[in-house]
Amino acid sequence: MITAGVDVGAKTVKIVVLRDREVVATAKDLSGFDQAKVASELLAQALEKANVTQGDLAGICSTGAGRKIVSEATHSVTEVSAGAKGSLFINPDVRTVIDVGAEEGRAIRCTEKGKVEDFAVNEKCAAGSGAFTESMARALEVDVAELGKLSLGSDASVPMNAQCAVFAESEVVSLLHAETPKQDISKAIHDAIASRITSMARRIGLNKEVLVIGGVALNVGFIRSLNEAIEMDVIVADDPEFVNALGAALIAAERAN
């Protein structure tokens, strides 16, 4: 059986095509201005890569902030359901999923059977999302991909007073003026976002194993600060930004049965 999961996020669209619970193709692109068009074109690309046509699919499940605009979708699920499903598929020992995307942060607690027991979401404030590290990278004038690596070179703990991304940007500029080394500022930035995510995750309780998904999971600086903040070692999913699309494709397969 072949299914597809389409995750329309705030910043990027991700697609996973599954054949008998095995990933046969993935695709990713910026959401852009016309998310519906991007999702359709990307789906066509992914199907071509998988060497199948839309008619071969038993179901298409959409998820993400823009899940309603995917006209090809036969089903649609929340990011919480998709994230839990995808995470447990990757590692059945996962009990807590931390999902940090471009404009949202999520913590999900699930049972060994993959049932969602509780979750917390922040979609109101940029401070606990990828938008935070992006605007800090701009203030520091470094590439966002470099920001994480930069902070690994620091053991300093420079406190950030500001929580708000707008205020933190001014604070970063002040720290630069005070000639604080960039790597120390970068560490402070990751400590700040890790602390926001941790306090959200603690509200639902943190149980081992903890899997981190979403695009921000690729940021090594964030993962290091997160490990320190929650005082345990998290597992970072391979291709973390595709986990929700994977979960959606798995759900499409279950519902087709």
Next chain:
Amino acid sequence: MAKEFWRWKEYNWHDENRDWREGKIVTSGVDVGSVSSQAVIMVDGELYAFSNMRTGSNSPDSAHNAMNWALEDTGMTLDDFNFVVGTGYGRVNVPFADKAITEIACHARGGNYMYGPTVRTILDMGGQDCKAILCDERGKVTNFLMNDKCAAGTGRGMEVFADLLGVSIEDVGDLSFDVEEEPPPVSSTCVVFAKSEAASLLREGWSQSKVLAAYCSAMAHRVFTLLERVGVQKDFAITGGIGKNSGVVKRLEQELGLTALTAKHDTQIAGALGAALFGKALVEKGKGRKK
């Protein structure tokens, strides 16, 4: 260099019709905020001079700069003060201050002077925070609520929008009424997300004015909720920079069903004014420097 639309006018003023040397008590209040700094000079409890400028990267320098600018052309020097009070975010870093007093107390005291003793609720909309302050007829704080965690509902948030839309911050209010119909407010609370939302609204063909209207009304609603929690009492007044933005003020008045009192002074100097008044009261109690 590209135009910086957020830049508001920095200026100083002094009363040319008065000779401060004839006064008995000369005090100053210096408000070093996170975004702007003011120095106010009072002679016998009357406003004599002030400056209003951008805070730099260092609080003591900002305090000195604001003070030197207020003193400009007055013939007065730091040694002529009986008392100097520091207030605001950087109040402990005013090197020449005799005492530091919180900006909440100072805004209530300054608001009482600026708007008269009938004022009971003062909304201070500052650069990086927003405070809803309740006070009595003497300008003494009876209760307050503050947001200093989030840029939504602060001057900094408005500056970010002025820059995004390429509109001078001082024109935001007037432009925001240049719409045929009041649009729904911007739905994102967070300034970072509101910026993305505004960008998509512009792409949908919204005019600059319509986006500004939507943002001003979102900001008005944001501070309305703070006022509602503290419990607004008449009379009501707004201090701080946003007090000069009619786009937010008028929409907030409408939501509150109350008209804000207007002052003849710049709303940004309320904190420094209150600080200078506290200085005078302390001198009258026998504190301060002998001249």
